[in-house]
Amino acid sequence: MHYELEGKVALITGGAGGIGAATCRIMAESGARIVVADIATDRAEAVAADLRASGHEAIALTLDLGSEDSIRAMYRATEARYGRLDIVDNNAALLTADQAQRDGDIEHMRTDDWDAAFAVNTRGTMISCREALRLMTPARRGVIINTASNLALQGNVIQAAYSASKAAVIQMTRAIATSHGKLGIRCNAVLPGLTGTPSALAHLPAELRETVEEETLTPGLGAPEDIAHLVAFLASDAARYITGQAMAADGGTSVHVPGYARLNRFFNGVAA
Template sequence: MRFKGKVAIVTGGASGLGKATALRLASEGAVVGVADINDSAAAAAVEEIRAAGGTAEALHIDICVEEDFKTAIARMVDGYGKLDILHNNAAYTAPEAISQDTDILEIPVDIWDRIFEGTVRGTMLGCRHAILAMRPNGGGSIINTASMYGVDAFYKMPAYGVSKAAVIHLTKQVATAFGREGIRCNAVAPSMITTPLLEASIPAAFIEMNAEATLTGYLGTPEDVAQAVAWLASDEARYITGHVINVDGGSTAHLATYSDARRFYDTPAQG
């Protein structure tokens, strides 16, 4: 029960990585605000947590709307006295925007702006309002969700990748500016993780190729990311701040020729 007495909010908490974190934190004793743009899915996640004996509230947050952060965080502080943990996880991933995030010659500028603004500004707003709530209580832990596409460049999705790189820098900036006020800020950078977003936005054959490029030989699950987030949120990580943990099965650890090299060296010589 690492989080007994702690109050947490998870944005994008109704599905995928966010839902896994919400369930994990609640199962270890935290009161969890499941914040999402999808109210019915957030309510369903809250029901799941309560059915398992946890405490949770559904919160409406669209990360593009500053007022939503203010209202939702105030609700948790009024109801439970404080905020200790924010998993700042949602990104602007509207399917019509992501499908047009092809390359910088083709992407409509307004789509670039929407993805960049939604994700970077939304993550910044989460940090801003969490810090304002955590400060009076001596601090807290913020974990932003970046992506391996923000660590290394990908062939497609430039607006998504550049916005996630900005999330990584924002993480370090927040850690630097507010460390002396007890605020820790870290990020997780997942590789492909099996979630509804992944299945909706990436072709199955390409997902399989990504599994090939991991050092584990398989893709991670939302729970793999939630474990890392929970550790960063916990007091066990009290000396860890301003860092990015690549939760990626080693995808970003090796040379680009890894999959080719395995085929080259592991295929028995012909003739």
């Protein structure tokens, strides 16, 4: 699928991960020049090298979203290389296994773990948006897409810090869309559900995966490409009238009544 991004410069943070790498590839195939930014420098270089081997233009940059200096250096390097910036996909987040294991309910939340989630997911994304806007505003054009989460819309027994930090990203998205829309800059948020990335599939307990799949309205979990296609569409001029939106891509898990899976089995005899 082609999204008419010829000649545009697209910066994807977390570009070495499952969703990020898929987004880099789909945008490159649509004609964009790609900046793959990730804390995992070697993996970012590998993604960029694969794109170049396929005839696309791509560079890799190191990014630590918890460091303001690192974020600003990423934007300076992008501007020095291309002299412009058209698209930013703020996809990077704090998703380490250790952090996820400690991110439970509020009663048992360690203050350091709460602060870490907000330092990267919210503060880091804010700084990235700010630096992007400083490049986009003089040109009076640009698109920013922030990755939030469907957990930002729902209560959960775990991941209280992650969910709250991503809810703040949604509100930040609305603020940017409102303050900079008349300057030609659009800003939207994408809210993935549990997505079948290699990392998620490797570390997710089978029982938890089965529970999520039961509550998913589509036949199975989404793939990284399902999220990447939405990001690429929002980045394109085909979405020029869409801004300030929080768009879930979660197989419908955030829209149904509680207990959907059991209700479905009871009324329809469906093996969910």
